[in-house]
Amino acid sequence: MKSPLSFKKYINPNLKFEQGPIRPPSEAKSLLIRFTRNCPWNKCTFCPIYKGQMFSRRSVAEIKRDIDCIAEIISNIKVISLEMGESGRVTRDVLKTIWSDPASYPYYRTVALWLYYEEGNVFIQDANSLIMSTQDLVEVISYLGEKVKGIKRITSYARSSTLARKTRDELVELRDAGLTRIHIGLESGSDNVLKFVKKGTSASRHIDAGVKVREAGITLSEYVMPGLGGKKWWKEHALETARVLNEINPDFIRLRSLRIPPSAPLYQDLVSGKFEPLNDDEVVVEIRLFIQSLEGITSTLTSDHIINLLEEVEGKFPEDKEKMLSVIDRYLNLPPRERLLFRLGRRGGTLRSLDDLANPEVRAKLETALDELGREAPGGVEQVIDELGNQYI
Numbered sequence: 001m002k003s004p005l006s007f008k009k010y011i012n013p014n015l016k017f018e019q020g021p022i023r024p025p026s027e028a029k030s031l032l033i034r035f036t037r038n039c040p041w042n043k044c045t046f047c048p049i050y051k052g053q054m055f056s057r058r059s060v061a062e063i064k065r066d067i068d069c070i071a072e073i074i075s076n077i078k079v080i081s082l083e084m085g086e087s088g089r090v091t092r093d094v095l096k097t098i099w100s101d102p103a104s105y106p107y108y109r110t111v112a113l114w115l116y117y118e119e120g121n122v123f124i125q126d127a128n129s130l131i132m133s134t135q136d137l138v139e140v141i142s143y144l145g146e147k148v149k150g151i152k153r154i155t156s157y158a159r160s161s162t163l164a165r166k167t168r169d170e171l172v173e174l175r176d177a178g179l180t181r182i183h184i185g186l187e188s189g190s191d192n193v194l195k196f197v198k199k200g201t202s203a204s205r206h207i208d209a210g211v212k213v214r215e216a217g218i219t220l221s222e223y224v225m226p227g228l229g230g231k232k233w234w235k236e237h238a239l240e241t242a243r244v245l246n247e248i249n250p251d252f253i254r255l256r257s258l259r260i261p262p263s264a265p266l267y268q269d270l271v272s273g274k275f276e277p278l279n280d281d282e283v284v285v286e287i288r289l290f291i292q293s294l295e296g297i298t299s300t301l302t303s304d305h306i307i308n309l310l311e312e313v314e315g316k317f318p319e320d321k322e323k324m325l326s327v328i329d330r331y332l333n334l335p336p337r338e339r340l341l342f343r344l345g346r347r348g349g350t351l352r353s354l355d356d357l358a359n360p361e362v363r364a365k366l367e368t369a370l371d372e373l374g375r376e377a378p379g380g381v382e383q384v385i386d387e388l389g390n391q392y393i
Helices: 004-010 060-083 092-100 106-117 134-147 168-177 191-196 203-215 230-248 266-272 280-292 321-332 336-347 354-358 360-376 380-390
Strands: 031-034 121-125 153-158 181-187 219-224 252-255 300-302
Touching: 004 060, 031 060, 031 106, 060 092, 060 106, 060 134, 092 106, 134 153, 134 168, 168 203, 181 203, 181 230, 191 230, 203 219, 203 230, 219 230, 230 280, 280 321, 321 354, 336 354, 336 360, 336 380, 354 360, 360 380
Parallel strands: 031 121, 121 153, 153 181, 181 219, 219 252, 252 300
Antiparallel strands: none
């Protein structure tokens, strides 16, 4: 095999494309392409992302240039693969060759990984690219499909308030152009909670947007934030969020439990006492009420983020509802110290399921850590667990 440096002639360091800071966990293997920069609303008090950053729209010409760069990078990577006798495929050896270059061209690495995974998913950034005109979106999404072969799914974040202003026919146009999935940060179905956290939308608008997306034949993921109602509105938050989702029947309901880092404006409400947060156990009780209240839907609920305490709470409605509730009940029925051990292990990244707590080696380490923290941690065990949880934001 040739030296990795011998393939350097196929790498053009001037080929670059813009990418934003975040994407959903479910888009971990997706190719990220930025259509807009930052968030046009940017007032949600629970969100630390984009604060201090101005929103801007990228022109169609800019986006097309990025797509052209990606297409050329793909072409160059396939030439490297052919030279290596790998028939144009990005195998592990091809991937190692591209990643081994000391210049470590980040754009080639990104595209090579995407080709290696072979899942064909593309995620459009940033927070609300559906704010672009439908005509412009159709043009760039169609162009993306023409220039980059092998795409199987194109996904974007969108705000309910933005989607509510789109017609069903516009969404059908976007679907036909290649947009296959939309992620919406529903967060809550309670108008009181939505107003308090300055979400800039309402329960009725959430329903309108979600129903239109579904009717247009676009896959819909709705994100729910357990804990967002705090002690004041926790029950209303659970019941109203379930009511809204029962109206929408999205393809996916994704749990993203509330964390409040100092960089989020809600942190000031926490410090002042204006917002009283739920503890982990209270959030689990809230999630139980939420799931119990979901009726007449065929959605798949996922807990696919480490900030959620109970990753096992997932399944499809209605058939897996009782299974999800049983996981919650199993946790709530644990003795207090057992729940504390699990929380420490989960927030520390050593546990993924309740069954993991039965591992003798892992359990012994957690028992030792818990006893030491009880003696030595200045702020106590709860503060340590909270700090561990915030590291994943």
